[in-house]
Amino acid sequence: MPQLPSIDEARATLLAVVRPLEPTNVAVNDALGLVLAEDVSAAHDVPAFANSAMDGFAVRAGQAGQRLRISGESRAGAPYDQTIVDGEAVRISTGAALPAGADGVLQIELVELDGDEAVTLTEAVEPGRNVRDPGTDLRAGAVVLRAGTRIGPAELGVAIGAGRQGVLAAPRPRVAIVTTGDELVEAGAPLQPGQIHDSNGPTLAGLAARAGAEVVGRGHAVDDPEATRAVIAEALDVADVLVLAGGVSVGPHDHVKPALTDLGVEELLWRVALRPGKPTWLGHRGDQLVFGLPGNPVSAYVTFLLFARPALNALQGADATVPRTRATLAVAVPRHPDRDECVRVRRRADGSVEPTGPQGSHVLSSLLGAEALAIVPRGEGDLPAGSDVTLEPV
Incomplete structure (x- = not known):
C-alpha cells in the first residue's frame, strides 16, 4: 500500500493549487478583518504638528519661579494663533498645537495660578518638555503596513491616521458548509x-x-x-470554498466522493497520515477549493485547522500558515505506529504542555481549554515526558 502523505506534504499539495482572490478597493472603515493587498504609506507626519502631551501651560523655556501673563488658550482643534514672547504663557490642552514661540509645556499640577491673569512656574521648563514632535508616531512616506497584513483594530487606526480613505484588500472568501448523514438533526431538536x-x-x-x-x-x-x-451542486454555485463534513470514507452510505467527481471536482488527495483525520479528502474545481473532512467532530475541527485555515489565508494573500512553536511534554503520550497525531494540549505554569483529557475523535470536549495541537510524531511506544513537540495554534 502506498505511504500516505504527512500533514505538511498534504498541505503543500493543497496550497500549490490555491490562487489568491482578486483584490478590490475597500473603504477603510469597512476593512476590518480583511487582508491588505498593498503596502500602506503615511501621507503625512503623524502627528502633523508639535502638540502638548499634558494639560497645562505652553511657555518659553526658563527657570522656576517665573510669573507669566496668561495671553490666551490653545485647544485641540482651535490653536492659539499668535506667537508667545518672553513673559507670556498660553493655557493648553492635551493634543493641542504648541503655539509659535513656545518650546515646552508645564503641566497644570506644577503651576500656581493667579486667577485667570497670571501663572507662576514651580519647576524649570527645558526645551521639549511635554511636547510631542511632528512625526514621532508616523513619518511621511514611511511604509506603516505591509501587504499581507490582516487589518485588526490597531491596523485600522494606523491606516486612518496615515491618511487613507480606502485600501486595496482581498475580499472575504465565500465559504459554504455542508454536513452529511441521516443521523444529524438541528441544534435543540428532540433526539x-x-x-x-x-x-x-x-x-x-x-x-x-x-x-x-x-x-x-x-x-x-x-x-x-x-x-x-444536489446539495453539493447548490453549494458550489455560490462558494469559493466548499467544506464538507462526513461521507468521505468507503462505507455504503458515503456518497460525497462520487458526487464531487460527477460535478467536475478533481481529487488532489484522499487520506493523510494523521490521527484524527485520516480520511480527509482535498480537491478543487478550477479555482474553487473543496474539503471533504471526516464526520467525527474533533477530526473535522483538526483537519479544518490544518488544511482549510491555511488555504483561506492563502486565498486572502496572507501567510498561508500560522506560526508554529515548540514545547516540552509534561507527561508521556502514546504514539501511533503509522500516523502523526494531533493531541489537544493545555499549558502548565512551567510552560510544558499536557493533554486536555481523553483524545478520542468523538470527544469534542477535548477542545475545551486547548491552547494548541501538539503534533506527536508516529512511532512505537510512548513519546516520553520531556520530549519536544511542535505546536499548531488552535
Missing part, C-alpha cells in the same frame, strides 16, 4: 433513537468566519446519492 445534534455545521462555520471568510451557506445532505449531489 430520536440513533440521532445526534449537528455540531459540525455551526463549528466549522465559526472556524471559517474566524479565518476571515464569509459563510454564504450551510446545507445538510441525507444519505442519498441524488440528495447529496
Whole structure:
C-alpha cells in the first residue's frame, strides 16, 4: 500500500493549487478583518504638528519661579494663533498645537495660578518638555503596513491616521458548509433513537468566519446519492470554498466522493497520515477549493485547522500558515505506529504542555481549554515526558 502523505506534504499539495482572490478597493472603515493587498504609506507626519502631551501651560523655556501673563488658550482643534514672547504663557490642552514661540509645556499640577491673569512656574521648563514632535508616531512616506497584513483594530487606526480613505484588500472568501448523514438533526431538536445534534455545521462555520471568510451557506445532505449531489451542486454555485463534513470514507452510505467527481471536482488527495483525520479528502474545481473532512467532530475541527485555515489565508494573500512553536511534554503520550497525531494540549505554569483529557475523535470536549495541537510524531511506544513537540495554534 502506498505511504500516505504527512500533514505538511498534504498541505503543500493543497496550497500549490490555491490562487489568491482578486483584490478590490475597500473603504477603510469597512476593512476590518480583511487582508491588505498593498503596502500602506503615511501621507503625512503623524502627528502633523508639535502638540502638548499634558494639560497645562505652553511657555518659553526658563527657570522656576517665573510669573507669566496668561495671553490666551490653545485647544485641540482651535490653536492659539499668535506667537508667545518672553513673559507670556498660553493655557493648553492635551493634543493641542504648541503655539509659535513656545518650546515646552508645564503641566497644570506644577503651576500656581493667579486667577485667570497670571501663572507662576514651580519647576524649570527645558526645551521639549511635554511636547510631542511632528512625526514621532508616523513619518511621511514611511511604509506603516505591509501587504499581507490582516487589518485588526490597531491596523485600522494606523491606516486612518496615515491618511487613507480606502485600501486595496482581498475580499472575504465565500465559504459554504455542508454536513452529511441521516443521523444529524438541528441544534435543540428532540433526539430520536440513533440521532445526534449537528455540531459540525455551526463549528466549522465559526472556524471559517474566524479565518476571515464569509459563510454564504450551510446545507445538510441525507444519505442519498441524488440528495447529496444536489446539495453539493447548490453549494458550489455560490462558494469559493466548499467544506464538507462526513461521507468521505468507503462505507455504503458515503456518497460525497462520487458526487464531487460527477460535478467536475478533481481529487488532489484522499487520506493523510494523521490521527484524527485520516480520511480527509482535498480537491478543487478550477479555482474553487473543496474539503471533504471526516464526520467525527474533533477530526473535522483538526483537519479544518490544518488544511482549510491555511488555504483561506492563502486565498486572502496572507501567510498561508500560522506560526508554529515548540514545547516540552509534561507527561508521556502514546504514539501511533503509522500516523502523526494531533493531541489537544493545555499549558502548565512551567510552560510544558499536557493533554486536555481523553483524545478520542468523538470527544469534542477535548477542545475545551486547548491552547494548541501538539503534533506527536508516529512511532512505537510512548513519546516520553520531556520530549519536544511542535505546536499548531488552535
